Amino acid sequence: MKSYSTLEINEVLKGIIIGETSQSITAPEQLEAATDTEISFIGNRKYEKFWETSKACVAVVNEDISIEPGENRAFIKVKNADLAMSQVLELFAPPTPLFSSEIHPTAIIDLTATICNGAKIGAGCYIGPNVVIGDNTIIYPNVTILDECTIGKNSIIWSGTVVRERCHIGNDCILHPNCTIGADGFGFRPCPERGLVKIPQIGNVIIGNGVEIGANSCVDRGKFSSTVLGDGCKIDNLVQIGHNSKLGKFCIMAGNSGLAGSVTLGNGVIIGGSASIKDHTTIGDGAIVGAGSGVTGDIPAGKVMLGYPAVEARDALKQWAILKRLVNDSKK
Incomplete structure (x- = not known):
């Protein structure tokens, strides 16, 4: 002890x-x-x-x-x-789980993959063609990294994570268990002959340096080009980031929050738990969206927003105070 x-x-x-x-x-x-x-x-x-x-x-x-x-x-x-x-x-802090060997014999690693110095790969992992794993990165058991992905130096990928083809993850990142990077974006269109037609998602995901993504969170690939998470972003558990969204540096998203497709967050944006952001919305640098809020339009830099639909915090508080008075008056 x-x-x-x-x-x-x-x-x-x-x-x-x-x-x-x-x-x-x-x-x-x-x-x-x-x-x-x-x-x-x-x-x-x-x-x-x-x-x-x-x-x-x-x-x-x-x-x-x-x-x-x-x-x-x-x-x-x-x-x-x-x-x-x-x-x-x-x-x-107690020690992290130990590896008996740097690359476990049950890991399947394609002959074209590049495993750099000091990288560790656990049991049951799959590392696909032309993947690059950077120096000292740790891949815990039962991780899947598909074709042509790159993982930077000193990153940690926890068990159950799937990184799909052509996605790129920077240095010093942490991906917690069962998160999914690069799944298809949610793209469908109605068609009289075929019902709902799937829109191909041919882009990828690019994650900067020092990014942490919580357990069971999903970052969808772009329909075209890339979904991007800037350096230093911190994403909580059970978060959804839609296709072609772009996050600036040091953004925070708390648990159960979600971005629809093509959302843009500036640097230092904070999204509270269970907040939802409409597609094609831009949120400026340093803005804060309170927990449970629903954002339906652009937010200027530095604003604090609350409510559903979200309005400026001071206006939301006034509205709530008026509603409370109305309820109390109705009881008299």
């Missing part, structure tokens, strides 16, 4: 220690559940009230903390407790 002293943890965090404790720290835990050998964190002053009843011996806290740690307890003051806690979690 890993354990650290307060001083050892602060060597990583570079904060200021307030108080002292003789306890060795064996794990991180949330305030309410922590034991007297565990470290927690207070990222907002509204959570200070939980410290008195918490058993944690140490807490990583923001610099504006207004309480004292108490007897045989300590705070580590930092500028951003949330970011500092991510460093603490790294200290205690």
Whole structure:
């Protein structure tokens, strides 16, 4: 079991220690559940009230903390407790699953595929013709990567993922279990003779560097040209990204949200959970779409939108307040 002293943890965090404790720290835990050998964190002053009843011996806290740690307890003051806690979690992180060999004997790898230095490929994987797997990339068991795909350096592809033909994934990416990259876009047109006619999807998907895509999420290939995810995008579980959509850098999409086809997101756009975005919509840099919202038109840069259909947040809040008053008046 890993354990650290307060001083050892602060060597990583570079904060200021307030108080002292003789306890060795064996794990991180949330305030309410922590034991007297565990470290927690207070990222907002509204959570200070939980410290008195918490058993944690140490807490990583923001610099504006207004309480004292108490007897045989300590705070580590930092500028951003949330970011500092991510460093603490790294200290205690257990090892990732091990490979007995760099390429498992049950993996099927086409003779034309290129597997670069230090890459690892797990049991039951299929690596198709002319695929390139970059240096130190890890492909966990039962992953399928089809013809002419490229995966960059230091990426991690978790089990069950399918990367279809001609798609390209950058360096330092993480694809979580069972996500699908490059499935056909949802394209059909009514035809009197044949019912619904499938529109061929002949494009691909291009994913930049440092992108993370959650479990069971789907990024559809373009009808023509490419569906594009820019560097640093973070996609949650169960997210749908439609064909020919283009995401700028560092966009965030929370769980169960979805983009229809040909949506454009600027840099730093945030899409809340279960939000849905109409096709051919453009959302400007830094805009935020609240959870459960439905976007039916373009959004300028920096706007915060709420509701279904989505309107500016301040207008949505006014509408909700009026509706609440109307309901209350009807009960009188």
